[in-house]
Amino acid sequence: MLILQCPCCGVDADETELSPGGEAHLKRYGPGSSEDDFEGYLFMRENPKGVHFERWRHAHGCGKWFHAARCTVTLEVFGTYPAQSYAPPQDILDRIAARRPGWRWREFA
Amino acid sequence: MSEARSALQGRSFDGIARIEDMGLCGMITLRGDLDDGTLQKAVTSVAGVDFPGRRKASLAEGRGLLWMSPDEIMVLLPHADAPGAARTLAAALSGTHHLVAEVSDARAVLRVSGPAAREVLAKLTPADVSPAAFGPGEICRTRLAQAAAAFWMSGEDSLDVVCFRSVAQYVFDLLATAAAPGGEVGHF
Numbered sequence: 021m022l023i024l025q026c027p028c029c030g031v032d033a034d035e036t037e038l039s040p041g042g043e044a045h046l047k048r049y050g051p052g053s054s055e056d057d058f059e060g061y062l063f064m065r066e067n068p069k070g071v072h073f074e075r076w077r078h079a080h081g082c083g084k085w086f087h088a089a090r091c092t093v094t095l096e097v098f099g100t101y102p103a104q105s106y107a108p109p110q111d112i113l114d115r116i117a118a119r120r121p122g123w124r125w126r127e128f129a
Numbered sequence: 130m131s132e133a134r135s136a137l138q139g140r141s142f143d144g145i146a147r148i149e150d151m152g153l154c155g156m157i158t159l160r161g162d163l164d165d166g167t168l169q170k171a172v173t174s175v176a177g178v179d180f181p182g183r184r185k186a187s188l189a190e191g192r193g194l195l196w197m198s199p200d201e202i203m204v205l206l207p208h209a210d211a212p213g214a215a216r217t218l219a220a221a222l223s224g225t226h227h228l229v230a231e232v233s234d235a236r237a238v239l240r241v242s243g244p245a246a247r248e249v250l251a252k253l254t255p256a257d258v259s260p261a262a263f264g265p266g267e268i269c270r271t272r273l274a275q276a277a278a279a280f281w282m283s284g285e286d287s288l289d290v291v292c293f294r295s296v297a298q299y300v301f302d303l304l305a306t307a308a309a310p311g312g313e314v315g316h317f
Contacts (some may be wrong), residue, residue: 028199029270034255037271080272082198104249 024076027100029082041075044108045088045126069093069121071116073108077090089116133208134268136237136297146243150303151289157204158197160183161227171221174305175214176204179280180218186268186281195281208233237297241280241304242287247317250280250288252307259317275304 038075043065049057066072075093077085085118087105089098089112099112108128116123123129137150158177162169169180172194178187181196193205206214210217215231222229251258256271263269264281270279276296283289292300 030257031269036255080277082201082271084198115167 022038022095022097022099024086024088024090025100026081026084027102028078028123031078031081033078033081037078037080039077039079041077041085044073044075050104066126068125071098071120071125073125073128075103079109091120133234137239137301138293138310139303140303142301142308144305144310145245145313146159146241146249146308148249148304148308149242151238151239151240153233154236155204155206155208155214155233156231156236157206157253158212158214158230158232159168159202159204159218159227160200161198161222161225163196163202167174167224167225168222168227171218172202172204173219173245174221176206181268184268185266187266188281188283195279197268197270197279235294236291237294237300239297239301239304240283240287241290241308242284244286245308245313246286247286248314249304249307250290251316252312252314253303254278273300274301 023032024038025032046061049061070091070093071089074087074088074090076088085103086100087103088100089108090096096119098116101109101112113128133153133219135150137151139152140242141147141149159172173180176194178189178194181194183186183196185196187194191207195203197203202289204214211233215229216281217277219229235315247258253273254271256269257263265282268279268281270298272278275290276292276299278292280290290300
């Protein structure tokens with residue numbers, strides 16, 4: 021069972037109160053982009069065994085989107101942070117580095 | 130104008146807790162910047178209670194303000210007062226970015242009362258409803274089994290539950306099942 025703290029309302033929300041929103045920090049490539057970039061944006065997703073960054077929505081609560089960093093193997097949650105961010109905050113990156121030395125996820129490490 | 134009726138039309142159930150329909154209740158949804166002083170003043174003057182903080186409910190007799198999300202407040206008031214209050218609120222907020230909608234008939238309000246009221250809700254929601262985690266003056270938006278709902282304490286041993294009108298019968302049946310005689314857990 022996954023329990024994530026919603027950074028918008030501060031509730032420790034049970035997984036069943038949340039809606040998953042897929043991978044976080046996707047960069048959108050729209051009209052005018054190369055086909056490879058567009059394909060990557062549209063189809064290519066990480067499927068890591070370990071550290072992962074995801075979007076979640078507090079659907080049965082305040083209704084807001086947020087980001088979460090967690091481990092897909094142990095369900096350990098490294099932290100949640102606002103949806104309005106392009107990269108995970110440094111304190112969460114530090115926590116992951118302490119718990120999973122040598123981790124890597126897309127451009128973050 | 131058609132005659133307004135509550136979804137459950139006064140239904141009630143007595144078990145380890147009493148479940149009752151609270152009838153028609155006026156509700157206004159207000160969205161906007163909750164830190165804005167103009168908005169706070171406008172909504173508190175309509176509701177007649179203090180502005181609630183994060184996850185709080187300010188309640189007085191038949192009136193209240195519920196914190197629904199970082200940009201949403203729900204005004205509770207008598208059903209007949211709602212349309213006029215929504216107009217007053219919209220007029221007071223003209224010029225600021227906001228949304229006011231009178232949603233009195235969108236929801237059903239139920240009251241769960243009795244010493245086992247917390248226990249009845251604890252059977253249905255993943256939220257922590259222990260006295261240490263949830264008390265008077267707070268609002269909890271969560272789910273009851275499969276339906277979205279919110280509840281707050283309306284008295285020492287009573288909780289008011291709101292859910293969408295379309296699931297009112299479902300939520301009433303859930304609460305009645307959870308409150309069936311012999312269903313005591315005695316955890317709280």
